Amino acid sequence: MTDPLERNIVDLAIRARVASRRTAWLPTDAKNRVLAEIADSLADRATQENLLAANQTDLEAGRAKNLSAALLDRLALNQSRIQSMIDSLREVAALPDPVGIVSRMWTRPNGLRVGKKSIPLGVIGIVYEARPNVTVDAFSLCFKAGNATILKGGSEALSSNRCLVGIISEVLSRHDVGDACQLVDSTDRQSVALLLKQEEYIDLIIPRGGEGLIRFVAENSRIPVIKHYKGVCHIYVAGDADVGMALNIVANAKVSRPAVCNALETLLVNRDIAPRFLPPFGQLMEAKGVEIRGDSETRSLLPDAQPATEEDYYAEFLDLILAVRVVSNLDQAIEHIEKYGSSHTEAIVTNNCRLAQEFLDKVNSSVVLVNASTRFSDGHQLGLGAEIGISTTRLHAYGPMGLESLVTEKFIVYGDGQVRG
Amino acid sequence: MTDPLERNIVDLAIRARVASRRTAWLPTDAKNRVLAEIADSLADRATQENLLAANQTDLEAGRAKNLSAALLDRLALNQSRIQSMIDSLREVAALPDPVGIVSRMWTRPNGLRVGKKSIPLGVIGIVYEARPNVTVDAFSLCFKAGNATILKGGSEALSSNRCLVGIISEVLSRHDVGDACQLVDSTDRQSVALLLKQEEYIDLIIPRGGEGLIRFVAENSRIPVIKHYKGVCHIYVAGDADVGMALNIVANAKVSRPAVCNALETLLVNRDIAPRFLPPFGQLMEAKGVEIRGDSETRSLLPDAQPATEEDYYAEFLDLILAVRVVSNLDQAIEHIEKYGSSHTEAIVTNNCRLAQEFLDKVNSSVVLVNASTRFSDGHQLGLGAEIGISTTRLHAYGPMGLESLVTEKFIVYGDGQVRG
Numbered sequence: 023m024t025d026p027l028e029r030n031i032v033d034l035a036i037r038a039r040v041a042s043r044r045t046a047w048l049p050t051d052a053k054n055r056v057l058a059e060i061a062d063s064l065a066d067r068a069t070q071e072n073l074l075a076a077n078q079t080d081l082e083a084g085r086a087k088n089l090s091a092a093l094l095d096r097l098a099l100n101q102s103r104i105q106s107m108i109d110s111l112r113e114v115a116a117l118p119d120p121v122g123i124v125s126r127m128w129t130r131p132n133g134l135r136v137g138k139k140s141i142p143l144g145v146i147g148i149v150y151e152a153r154p155n156v157t158v159d160a161f162s163l164c165f166k167a168g169n170a171t172i173l174k175g176g177s178e179a180l181s182s183n184r185c186l187v188g189i190i191s192e193v194l195s196r197h198d199v200g201d202a203c204q205l206v207d208s209t210d211r212q213s214v215a216l217l218l219k220q221e222e223y224i225d226l227i228i229p230r231g232g233e234g235l236i237r238f239v240a241e242n243s244r245i246p247v248i249k250h251y252k253g254v255c256h257i258y259v260a261g262d263a264d265v266g267m268a269l270n271i272v273a274n275a276k277v278s279r280p281a282v283c284n285a286l287e288t289l290l291v292n293r294d295i296a297p298r299f300l301p302p303f304g305q306l307m308e309a310k311g312v313e314i315r316g317d318s319e320t321r322s323l324l325p326d327a328q329p330a331t332e333e334d335y336y337a338e339f340l341d342l343i344l345a346v347r348v349v350s351n352l353d354q355a356i357e358h359i360e361k362y363g364s365s366h367t368e369a370i371v372t373n374n375c376r377l378a379q380e381f382l383d384k385v386n387s388s389v390v391l392v393n394a395s396t397r398f399s400d401g402h403q404l405g406l407g408a409e410i411g412i413s414t415t416r417l418h419a420y421g422p423m424g425l426e427s428l429v430t431e432k433f434i435v436y437g438d439g440q441v442r443g
Numbered sequence: 444m445t446d447p448l449e450r451n452i453v454d455l456a457i458r459a460r461v462a463s464r465r466t467a468w469l470p471t472d473a474k475n476r477v478l479a480e481i482a483d484s485l486a487d488r489a490t491q492e493n494l495l496a497a498n499q500t501d502l503e504a505g506r507a508k509n510l511s512a513a514l515l516d517r518l519a520l521n522q523s524r525i526q527s528m529i530d531s532l533r534e535v536a537a538l539p540d541p542v543g544i545v546s547r548m549w550t551r552p553n554g555l556r557v558g559k560k561s562i563p564l565g566v567i568g569i570v571y572e573a574r575p576n577v578t579v580d581a582f583s584l585c586f587k588a589g590n591a592t593i594l595k596g597g598s599e600a601l602s603s604n605r606c607l608v609g610i611i612s613e614v615l616s617r618h619d620v621g622d623a624c625q626l627v628d629s630t631d632r633q634s635v636a637l638l639l640k641q642e643e644y645i646d647l648i649i650p651r652g653g654e655g656l657i658r659f660v661a662e663n664s665r666i667p668v669i670k671h672y673k674g675v676c677h678i679y680v681a682g683d684a685d686v687g688m689a690l691n692i693v694a695n696a697k698v699s700r701p702a703v704c705n706a707l708e709t710l711l712v713n714r715d716i717a718p719r720f721l722p723p724f725g726q727l728m729e730a731k732g733v734e735i736r737g738d739s740e741t742r743s744l745l746p747d748a749q750p751a752t753e754e755d756y757y758a759e760f761l762d763l764i765l766a767v768r769v770v771s772n773l774d775q776a777i778e779h780i781e782k783y784g785s786s787h788t789e790a791i792v793t794n795n796c797r798l799a800q801e802f803l804d805k806v807n808s809s810v811v812l813v814n815a816s817t818r819f820s821d822g823h824q825l826g827l828g829a830e831i832g833i834s835t836t837r838l839h840a841y842g843p844m845g846l847e848s849l850v851t852e853k854f855i856v857y858g859d860g861q862v863r864g
C-alpha cells in the first residue's frame with residue numbers, strides 16, 4: 023500500500039472505526055450537546071463569513087468549469103440555507119435517541135432472560151453530490167444514532183465541505199470524539215472506489231444523488247449499500263373512487279414537485295370510472311401543463327393525448343409528463359405495478375374497504391397508500407422525524423429511512439449460571 | 444446470453460421471482476399445510492426408499508472420490524436423520540407466521556394513519572455444502588416467511604438434493620406455487636458465480652458452510668449476503684465471580700462442543716481472582732483434555748500451560764485448545780475483545796450488577812451474556828424457534844437469525860384524501 027491516496031483513505035477509515043467505539047457509548051445528552059454546539063458555531067457571524075467565502079471559492083471554480091445553473095444552485099450557500107442547517111441540527115438534537123432501546127425481552131424455560139437492544143451500526147460512509155447541506159444533515163443523523171461518519175461529497179463542493187467538517191470536528195474534539203466525522207479530502211475519483219473497498223472498517227454506504235452515482239457505488243462496493251435507483255410511482259383510481267378526491271390526489275402527486283422520486287409517473291384508471299374520470303382529468307392536466315401519454319382506451323376518451331410506448335410505462339419522467347393506462351380491475355393494476363414499477367411508492371383511490379385492504383396487502387412496494395398522495399412517501403411526512411435516504415431493496419430497511427434505520431439490535435442475555443445441556 | 448448454464452440460472456431465478464409473488468400472499472394455514480404435506484411425504488416408506496437410494500448414489504461417488512469420513516458422515520442420510528427433517532418441518536409449521544404483522548401504527552397531524560407491516564424478503568438463495576438436511580431446513584424457514592428459495596448445495600449431494608427438491612416441488616405444485624423451490628442442478632462451480640450475479644431477481648444470499656465458502660460468496664456476490672466468518676468467543680471472569688459458576692460456564696463453553704462457532708476460544712481472567720480461579724481451572728481443563736495457551740501471568744499460576752502467541756488470540760481453534768489472558772479490569776477485557784474478537788458472542792461471569800450492565804452496554808458483539816455459557820448463542824436456545832444462520836455484520840440482522848430475519852417491513856398509509864401542502 024504505497025499509494026498515498028489509498029493510505030489516506032485507509033487511515034481515515036481506521037480513525038472513524040476507532041472513534042465509532044466512543045460515539046457508540048456517548049450518552050444522549052452528550053450527543054445532543056454536540057449537535058447544539060455545532061448549530062451555535064454555524065450561527066456565529068465570523069464562522070458564517072468563512073463558510074460563505076469557502077463556498078464562493080467553490081462557486082467561482084464551478085462557474086469557470088461551466089457547471090449548469092442547476093448544479094451551481096445546489097452548490098450555493100447563503101444565510102437562509104445556513105439557517106436551515108442550524109434548524110435541522112436542532113431538530114435532530116430534539117429527536118429521541120434510537121440507541122440503547124430494549125425493544126423486547128423474554129424469559130426462556132431455563133430462566134435465561136433474553137432481550138434485543140439497539141446499538142449503532144458503526145461507521146457509515148455517505149457518497150453524495152456537490153450539495154454542502156447534505157454534509158451537515160447526513161453527519162447529524164449518523165451521529166445522533168451513535169455512528170462515526172465518512173463523508174465523500176462532490177468535488178465541486180470541496181472547499182465548502184472542508185469548512186463545514188472543520189466546524190463539526192472542532193466541536194467533536196471538545197467532546198473527545200474528534201475523529202467521528204471524516205472528510206475524504208480529494209477530488210480524485212479513485213478515492214470513491216478506494217473508500218468502497220474498506221469493508222473491514224465501514225459498515226454501510228449510503229449514496230445520495232442521481233442514478234449514475236448510485237449505480238457506480240452499488241457496482242463497486244464491497245460494503246453493504248442502501249439505495250434506490252428510481253421512483254416509478256403509480257396511482258390506481260378504482261371504479262368506485264370519488265372523482266373529486268382522485269383528481270386532487272393525482273394533481274398533487276404529479277404536479278406539486280415533478281422532479282422528485284415520490285412524484286407520480288403512471289396513472290392506472292379502472293375501466294368503469296374512465297368515462298367519468300378521464301375527461302375532467304384531461305382538462306385538469308392541460309391546465310397544469312402536463313403532457314399525457316395514454317393507451318388506446320385512454321386516447322379514445324382523451325383524443326389529444328399522445329400514445330404511450332412500452333418505455334413510457336417504465337419511465338421515471340421527473341417532468342410534467344404522465345403515462346396513463348385503463349385497466350379492468352385491481353389484479354390488472356397490480357400486475358402492471360409489478361411489471362413496470364420500482365418498488366418505491368404506490369397509491370389507490372377508493373372508498374371500498376375490501377379493495378383498499380387488498381391493495382395494501384398485495385402491493386409490496388416500500389410505501390403503499392390509500393386515498394393519499396404519493397408525495398407523502400418521505401421520512402418527515404411519515405413521521406420519522408428525519409430522512410437519511412430511501413431504500414427500495416428489502417434488506418435492512420425498506421422505504422424512507424429515519425434514525426431507526428441507522429441502528430441495529432444485539433441480543434442481551436441475563437443468566438445466573440446456566441450452561442447448555 | 445448463449446451459455447446454456449447461464450440461461451438455466453437466469454431462468455430459474457426468474458421462475459423463483461415470479462413464484463415469490465404468490466408465496467408472499469399465501470395465508471398462514473396454506474403455508475403450514477404445505478409444510479405438513481412435505482413432512483407426510485417424507486414419512487412415506489416408498490419415498491424414503493427412493494431418497495435413501497439417491498443418497499446411496501451420492502455416498503458411493505463420494506467414496507470413489509475419497510471424501511473424508513467427516514464429509515461422508517455429513518452427506519449420509521438414514522432413518523433417524525429423515526425423521527429429524529420431518530420433525531423440523533412440523534416444528535416450523537407450528538411457529539407463528541412472521542408475515543403480515545403490523546408492528547406499529549401512528550397518526551400524523553394531518554390524519555394519515557401510518558404503519559409498518561411485515562412482508563417477505565422475496566427470493567432467498569442458500570449456498571451450502573454437501574449436507575442434504577440443510578435442503579429441507581432452509582427451504583422450510585424461507586417458505587414459512589413467504590419467500591421463494593433457490594438452493595445450491597454441495598455437488599457431492601446432488602442426487603439427494605434432486606430427490607428432496609422433487610418431493611418439495613410436488614407438494615408445492617399441488618398448492619399452485621410449484622416454482623417456489625428451485626434447485627441449481629449443476630456441479631459446475633461457475634453456477635454459483637452466475638447465481639450470485641442475479642441481483643435483479645434474488646434479494647438475499649445466505650451462505651452456510653466453512654470460511655472458504657463464505658468468503659467466496661461474499662467476494663463474488665452482487666446480491667446482499669448475510670454471513671459470519673468465524674466465532675472467536677470470549678468469557679471474562681470478573682474479580683468478584685463465583686469460582687464454581689465460572690468453572691462450570693467455562694467448561695461448558697469450551698468442551699461441550701468445541702467445533703462449533705459459539706464455543707469459547709479465549710478466556711480473560713481478572714487479576715484479582717486469578718490466584719483463586721486459575722489453579723482449579725487448570726486442573727479442570729487438564730481433566731477435560733484441553734490445552735491451555737496463556738500469557739506470562741497465566742503461566743506463572745499454571746506452569747504447564749503453553750505460551751500464547753498473538754495469533755492464538757485471533758484464532759478460532761474449533762478444538763480442545765483455549766487461549767487465556769489475565770487482565771487488570773473490565774476496560775482491558777473489552778479492549779481485548781474489540782481487538783481480537785469477531786463480534787460473535789461474549790460473556791461475563793460476575794455477581795456485580797454494575798459490572799454486568801457495563802459489559803452488556805459496552806460490548807457490541809451480536810450476543811452478549813451475563814453468567815451464562817456462550818453456547819446459548821443459537822436461534823433455538825435464545826427462543827427464536829429456529830435458526831437459518833447467524834450474522835456478525837450489522838446490516839439487516841445481527842446474531843442468530845430466526846424467521847423474523849427473513850421478512851422486512853413496508854409502510855402502509857391510510858388517508859381520506861390528503862395531499863401534500
